[in-house]
Amino acid sequence: MLAPIIIGIIIITLFVLRQAHTKEPFLNVTLFKYIEFSVTTLSIALSVMTMMGVELMLPLYLQDVPGLSTLNSKLTLLPGALLIGTVSPVAGFICD
Numbered sequence: 887m888l889a890p891i892i893i894g895i896i897i898i899t900l901f902v903l904r905q906a907h908t909k910e911p912f913l914n915v916t917l918f919k920y921i922e923f924s925v926t927t928l929s930i931a932l933s934v935m936t937m938m939g940v941e942l943m944l945p946l947y948l949q950d951v952p953g954l955s956t957l958n959s960k961l962t963l964l965p966g967a968l969l970i971g972t973v974s975p976v977a978g979f980i981c982d
Contacts, residue, residue, distance in 0.1 A: 902915050944963065
């Protein structure tokens with residue numbers, strides 16, 4: 887049970903060490919010394935993980951508790967997916 891977590895921590899540590907000593911790093915790990923960048927990155931990561939968890943569990947909930955079919959549970963979630971797909975490019979354009 888702990889093996890995947892330990893392996894993940896080892897891989898992340900090796901990645902950070904390699905990026906810190908590479909001439910042209912893929913990820914400049916020195917950016918994490920700035921608290922604003924670190925907090926922003928952490929909050930985005932947590933919100934994405936939360937959203938993925940909800941997107942995984944909500945169809946199962948809709949099938950088990952109210953008894954919707956697989957198709958109906960997916961169609962129930964379709965307006966939200968369409969809204970995200972429509973708003974995301976617009977929000978990206980506004981932020982740029």
